[in-house]
Amino acid sequence: MDLEPVELFHFRDIEQSCSLLLQLNTLRQENILTDVWLCSDQTEIPCHKNVLASSSPYFRAMFCNNFKERQQSKIVLKSINPGILNIIIDYVYTGVVSIHMNNVLPLMQTAAMLQYGRLFEACSTFLQMQLSPDNCLSMIRLSEILHCESLRVKAKEMAMKSFSDVSASEELCELSLPELMRYLEEDDLCAEEEQVFETLVAWIHHDPLSRKGAISDLFKKVRLRYIHPTYLFQFIASDPLIQSSTLCTELIESVRRLMFSVSTKYIHDTEFNKLWVAQRRYTCQDRLVVVGGRKNNEQTSREALLFEEQTESWQRLAKLPIRLYKASYVALHSVLYVIGGLTTNAKYSQVTSTVYTLSLKTNQWRLAEPMLQPRFAHQTLSYLHFIFVLGGLGSDRRVTASVERFNSMFNQWESMAPIPEAVLHPAVAATNQRIYMFGGEDAMQNPVRLIQVYHIARNMWSKMENRTVKNVSAPAAVIDDKIYIIGGYTRRMIAYDTKSNRFIKCANLKERRMHHSVSVLNNKLYVTGGRYINSHDVIQDSDAFESYDPKTDTWTSKSSLPHKLFDHGSLTLTSVQQTWDKS
Template identity: 25%
Template sequence: MAITNDKHFEIAILPKTTLSRMNDFRRDGILIDIYIEAGQERIPCHRNVLAASSNYFYAMFTSNMKEKHDDTIHISNIDAATMSSIINYIYTGQICLSPDNVQSVFEAACLMQLTKLQECCSEFFIHNLDASNCLGVYKLAILHDITDLANTTLNVVLQSFSDVLCEEDFLRLTKEQLTEMLRKDVIVKSENQVFEGLIKWIKYDMDTRQKHLHDLLKEIRLVHMTEKYLIKSVLQHPLIEESAQCRDVISKTMGFWNLCPDKQIEVRDSCLCYQARPYREKVFIIGGKDEDQNFQNNILSCDEIQLSKSCWKYEANLPLPLHDLDLIATALDDSIFISQHKPAIRASTSPMSSNRWIYHLKEKTWKKIQASRLKFRFEFGIAYLEGFVYIIGGYDANMRDVSKVERYNCQTDTWDEVAKLPYVTDSCVAAECNRRIIVIGGHSASRKAETLVQSYDPSTDRWTMINPLTCTINIKDVSCLSLEGKVYVFYSNPDMHVLYYNQNNKKWQELLTCEKKQVMFSVCRYQRCIALIGGLQGDYIDVEVVGSVDIFKPNTAEWKLLPNAAIPRCAHQSVSFLLSNIS
């Protein structure tokens, strides 16, 4: 019989059946050549199976270690139940993990270099992570150098640090571990929580830990506390009062506050930590239009750490006089100031621009603001600074640009006027930065206004000019805000551009340009970044109201797109607040 062709055969199930047969041999005591002893249990095994499954056993049985010739291997740091589960896993590839055994199985898997079992344990940890266990799992991952598990767990620690501070694992941190944690960007309601957590940690073992208070206090970002809390709760705390070094740190913090904004930028003391943490925040969307271009006469809010469409909740209806209007809004300390921004189209609405309200977030109540002297003003800029809302530029009932600058005193519910705007403009945008009001661009009889930047100092009641923008922008599609002492301008022309004012060389610089045609968006601060929310995308024929949130990271000049992170809106306003200020 002549056969000329070869054919390759593979029995895929053979390795599994062979290993299953070896497990039968193990249970029946056939061909046993090694015993693993853990606790009071002596487990029969086969050297070749152990060595093939674990580099730990391979090294033990093939090197010149004494265990190479022993018939019993005693493993002292693994209990009998865990060892039995590990051996069963080696022979069958199956194991049952539970909250009671996962840590011991994980540590045994790390010791025996069972990589796949480590991955199973890591997956179990991640699936069950919460504030009560994330810090312990993080320390475990660091101890055994499991990078992926450490990174994932650290993120949970940072995101839920307010709750982690209440856990026993936090109190058991070493001084070095606590220092490392305080230097990270943990997310908390306020720095007050971090200080209170530090005091708990000190008191947990006062005799050995009190000497570390000064070093650890320097890791608290004291400059971001309120003056009231710093004096009453920190400076007057018994442990702080006992330490001259700690009192000196508080004194330097208060000295920093007393500096003018320009000097604050220059001064850096090694005793103080200046960078803000990404404190827990709540974001609000005010008014605007939906996908069908219908006005939405309400306020939505989201207080989740990670913005997502499902997390937005109804906050309040707008007062009836604000319905179906183009609005402008700004965040106060714990309230939202909302004003009619453009003349009303519908006949039933008063043409006066004195249609202004404050929404109190704690009480969830509305307050009607009394009219200012100038009852007709539209398309103005607005900014809030140290208890005053500034109304800047715009035009009156006769379409004439307004040079008067009015401000509303939130404490006394009164209006007054400050120095007039040097270059009169309407449709300007404004922001507070370093205790000054910055006014950008606008429209006027002279196109020069479109690039002008004007600065108002309340302490002197004077306006000065800042270097103009480097390009002419369409002021209809522009927003600005300040973040950590810098002013950022976002505009679409038609791609999205981001500018910021460089305090060092006193010039505007372009940080980023991206091919993103988006108009009628809003911007607000969000966890030390800037969130660009919603807007219209597309060309003039095919436009879409989007529900995306783009997170702009100033330090790296990068965008992070969250595709379905908000309810679709355009022509809306957005503001954000620290949770500690409104809860």
């Protein structure tokens, strides 16, 4: 076929630029048309001024302005290694360079001096490939010397993410005090505050004579609010370094007074308040965990599941050591507690006072201090450094009004004032130094229209009748001084405003729901499982997973649970990124 005639044809020879550069390099090697020699020590390298000026702002300024070098045939480049200069000139004419550990630093320094930006970044990329927890701190220091932002960012990222490994390295012990303080105060540090304390102690012990006086300044970098009280008051407080510092002992004493006051108000100490309100590090994230309950209406489950929010998938944690019917579940200091319950097997069942704990850090279950009294079908919540256990059924299988409290500062249980009116399956929540108990049912399974309030600091109860309250087997959760009561043999969700002492109607659930669980994650309610009454008034188990946004008063369906589940625990635990062992 004949081609259509065209008026204009654009031809692009993609080999021309590459071929031209190679030809110029050949001319340079044969010393043809070269008009300048770059000199370093006894080495003289022939080049073309136009090639150098085209490749670098440094040489462009030298040869295209009224500098004396413009008229010179030999340019002496002081303090540049002749071997490195040869490598750079080869790179200019070929675009190829071999970077290794023996030449990367002088090559990078010379590339910066002669303004070869892409070569400088290539050296940075090579160094980033060498990054490890053992050298990332020195790489940060090197990046600052070389003014290399890309290397600094990557080295700092590794130092933040690999805190456990970095803190054990020799490099950390060699940091100066200002460098260590900058490192420990980072919000992006993947560290628990206990680790931060142990790291600063190890740094001081590396050179105790000259570093002991730094304990006060370093201790301020530890965010005391997020340290387990037992660790703080039994381990840190007794450390000789801490005891040697008046400021450190005063800070710990301020924390002790704050916790003993059972108050959310800060002590009138500006220095302490500033340290106490320091935010949790960004790398500490809240994780949703679902544990125990009745699985697929068959048997009591030993499973613990962790929800991965980014992938909306469920990961299995270590299984509970035993099956527990109607145990209670609570989180305190980023530790999951499974308290009491009824143990069952083929021969007999027994009400237990046992307490099991799980930390996401170790993914291992441990036995903790048991309750004073065995019980099941009870309610549990945490407030400050306390766990409160309310009511339930005792070892005689009767409804009990007893209350006990676990003090995590002293690792012990103590009896508290009993509930005015013993009920089963109420909705409970704690805020502003008070525990609120809504509704529930009496021993005859009649709904109780009561709000019972416990004042934590005074160890006193009060109660008031309220016709709005009519919930059984409904969970409750607190967001912004409002207590949300979700379902309870009804579709209704209401919010109790503790400040105005009134109820607010919220968006309804899809079905009448009970025996479900709720937790708060990123200021939203997450409701899991439970049982519901369908349109034919038949009770069915649920694998539903839904979230509620108080700002928009809307419900959103999430991915479902791995199986149907009710009478389980749903908790929010805080963990440091990349430290959870899934084994």
